[in-house]
Amino acid sequence: MKSLEEKTIKTEPIFSGRIIRLQVDEVELPNGNTSTREIVKHPGAVAVIPITSDNKIVMVEQYRKPMEKVLVEIPAGKLEKGEEPAYTAVRELEEETGYESQSLEWLISFYTSPGFADEIVHLYVAKGLVKKENAASLDEDEFVNVLEVTLEEAIEFVREQRVYDAKTAYAIQYLQLQEALKK
Structure with missing residues (x-):
């Protein structure tokens, strides 16, 4: 079965607030190409x-x-x-x-x-x-x-x-x- 995991190449912090943080990750896709992911980090x-x-x-x-x-x-x-x-x-x-x-x-x-x-x-x-x-x-x-x-x-x-x-x-x-x- 083919791996679906994306590997993080680089993380760029964009915003850090009282509740959330926003970052943009550059990732390597399972097929070897790269893409970006906008991610909201939350404490739960x-x-x-x-x-x-x-x-x-x-x-x-x-x-x-x-x-x-x-x-x-x-x-x-x-x-x-x-x-x-x-x-x-x-x-x-x-x-x-x-x-x-x-x-x-x-x-x-x-x-x-x-x-x-x-x-x-x-x-x-x-x-x-x-x-x-x-x-x-x-x-x-x-x-x-x-x-x-x-x-x-x-x-x-x-x-x-x-x-x-x-x-x-x-x-x-x-x-x-x-x-x-x-x-």
């Missing part, structure tokens, strides 16, 4: 599917500047340097929703856009939610509305394109599958 992220005792999904409504619209999403956030994903999940759940969980279970990790970015998202399910009295607060540039919705309402948000991101759509499909397997 977590996303949490918080489920209340009455089986509601805790979601956040947030303005997303790249799309110029308000989206409904599951709580999520980027990994800080040296942070374990489970720790980030606990932190983000508390910061964005005010909840802590008695049970946190890793579900899956996946790449968001492997054609141009190395971002990986670690997805967790949080149960046994308890509202925290002195919960950690949001970042100073972050504003959200916390929603508690049924699975049916979340599915309707997908139809209405209020849920429009892959991690949240994946989470809703996972919950739909869990419901179907119970029947």
Whole structure:
């Protein structure tokens, strides 16, 4: 079987920001030719599917500047340097929703856009939610509305394109599958 690997010849850093870095790599292709790849480097992220005792999904409504619209999403956030994903999940759940969980279970990790970015998202399910009295607060540039919705309402948000991101759509499909397997 022919190798599909591309070998990096040269990397040119283009931009380094607070969240991402952008670089252009010159690569040698499997056939010996060369090409360039524009790559977004990201520290990784977590996303949490918080489920209340009455089986509601805790979601956040947030303005997303790249799309110029308000989206409904599951709580999520980027990994800080040296942070374990489970720790980030606990932190983000508390910061964005005010909840802590008695049970946190890793579900899956996946790449968001492997054609141009190395971002990986670690997805967790949080149960046994308890509202925290002195919960950690949001970042100073972050504003959200916390929603508690049924699975049916979340599915309707997908139809209405209020849920429009892959991690949240994946989470809703996972919950739909869990419901179907119970029947």
